[in-house]
Amino acid sequence: MPDTQTNANGERVLADLNALRAIGAYKTGVHKPTFSEPHRQSLDWLVQKLPDAGLSATIDGIGNVLGTSTKAGPKLLAGSHLESQNYAGWLDGPLGVIYALEAARVLNADPSVKGAVEVAAWCDEEGHFGSFLGSRSYVGQVTEAEIDAARDRTGGRAMRDALAEMGLSGRARVAVEPGRHVGYLEAHIEQGDTLESSHLAVGVVTSIVGIWQYRINFSGEQNHAGTTRMAVRKDAGLALAKFCVAIDERFPDTCGPRTVWTTGRITLEPGAPSIIPGGAEMLFQIRDDNPAVIARLEELLRTMADEASAKGPCTVSVEKIRTGAPAMMNAGFQDAIEAASKAVAGGRSIRMPSGAGHDAQMLATVMPAGMLFVPSIGGISHHWTENTADVDIVTGAQVFVDACRRILSA
Template sequence: MQLDTDRFLQDLDALRTIGTYRTGVHRPTFSPQDMESRHWLARRMEEAGLDATIDGIGNVFGRHRGRGPHLLAGSHIETQNHAGWLDGALGVIGALALARAGLPVDVCAYADEEGHWGDFLGSRSLVGDLTEADLDAARNRTTGAPLRPALAEAGLAGRPRLALEEGRHKGALEMHIEQGTQLETGGLRIGVVTGIVGIRQWRIVIEGQQDHTGGTTMRERRDAGLAAVRLLAAIDAEFPKVCAERSVWTTGRILLEPNLPMIIPGRAELVFSFRDLSVEVMDRMEACLHALVRESNRRERCPARLEAIGRSEPAPCDPAIQAALRGAAEALCPGAWQEMPSGAIHDSQVLARKLPVGMLFVPSIGGISHHWSEDTKREDLELGMRVLAEGARRFLQA
């Protein structure tokens, strides 16, 4: 294995020039900048001795030409809007560096992990969990535009979609920035991921009565906004009694209708989610949520309705891959690493349905991600690359 960390950093720097926004990148899926980056990556794969293909959903796949056992490694290269330069790109360029080092690695940039058009379109397509009907129904989350014309405009219409080859891969690896502060706060440089959390997402709809803010007495009001606030406060008070240490919950969207300062809200719609690595813990949180909605309906004048809108199961990382990464981390940065769960979701969660998976984290400065100021120290990027390569070597030889 002849790892070239200088070339690894050069490739990262080159990729960030495509779609540059301030110190970050703006490369939404299937945008001109995104497609430019995919073709750039395919050329780099060919230079590294891989057979490169861009498939019908935008996956960029570099196939190793030699004998196995093979690893699958990668992440994504599209970004959130006006976001960072490392989220996703680090895992793809790290995988490319593994191939350049001579390891039997297939490299993949999975399309649309960031969800501009759906949920994990690229990795779901690879594992056989994306139908033609799913493609017909897919819409852009910002504009509502259908996916099919966007694929045609990107030059992908009519191309076949790749599928994982049965028995080819011993496992799948993904290197990523932490997107949190645990490593930085602890003075650590490497995180060996134990598993990827599951997510349960809900829509909470509260129906009230739209009315005048001055003419309607407090006794008469059915204020959906106040009912929503009280329900969210109850959730925040009760969830700590049933959650685990790393459980998290978020109200990412609050819509009030008509959302005008002189009108009592007649309707509130909330998008609420929670995450944990344990199904048992999430079951407790779900039961608590249902109980709190029932209690709200008993007390409030505005009835609340709970709708499940999304669910992903936790994905434990493979013990053998974890052991290889732990051994590599201890050899290269003794005492400066830890095991940790991933609180964010990744393509590896989808790949885990078919393959043993493992992930490696490097620190995020200030924990910042999904923002153009996202960054990681170059020495931490280089160390992460060395640990990934040594972990891959150990796992392949095990």
């Protein structure tokens, strides 16, 4: 395939991304929670743009925007999401939607390209109301009861009320049409520093890691912080601290090369300055794309808990509260992205897993899926300073469009 064919228009891509940034702007980022006014305006903006790519646009009953084509030939679904975390960055989500829009604009109008790119903006990937609600709905995993119960985690607004205010009450939800698509392709900022620190332009995602989450409980004895001698205390908070340090010491010998683990929340009971904590809890998360690694680490965790309980004075229990199977990216799609990188980005790409979750992991349950990463400056994400150099945004768009062309012609 020659490299001289029509490709992404970098200026148009940057202009579109900046147009979306202007809706709900916050400092250099955006504040665009799901079903907020800026989110609604962003969906409408996309609906207005899709016809330029030869696509018919609809917003479905859960807030997914879908652009469909009547062009003959294979269809490749591409997209990401338009809402943001609270007071967060401008590229997390919109980058993938605009790349998909650009690919559709370039390829759908090109009679030499067999088939078309269809565009999706999945609603609430950021989880204001639930977990991947839009893409999960599309793959058939969201019930009406789940929507009935969903509330905004920040303000508590019921999802049904939010849908009504968006004018979406009673609309059907669009579900995957088996056989319609050859697969799904999504671009995203890396949200880490692997590409930047290696001076690379493109990450070819091999898998989206699974997330395993544990609630680790420490049970001691609540007592008076003034009258209880150190020697007889059963301080659940101290037991927790020792356990955190032990994880830090022992996990590196057992983990895989890319495993990450995080204690994100700690609670002491009752949490008063003059009371020795009788109970303590930590939320602990492990991510890896290899379930065998997770299994080893979980066994280590349980062994450590048993050892700590046997040693005393507190008892430790480990409860698994979330199991997330990793999503493998399609091998052919990885090859297409790598070939596109060689063709238009000097081959400055690397294969890597995604440590963060993305809509692609939901789509991967029903069709071949692939992901492309562009560098994140300083690896920063979920913060208004999140950014990517313009040159990297443009290069990424060119690789993405070229990869779509290769997949459609495969």
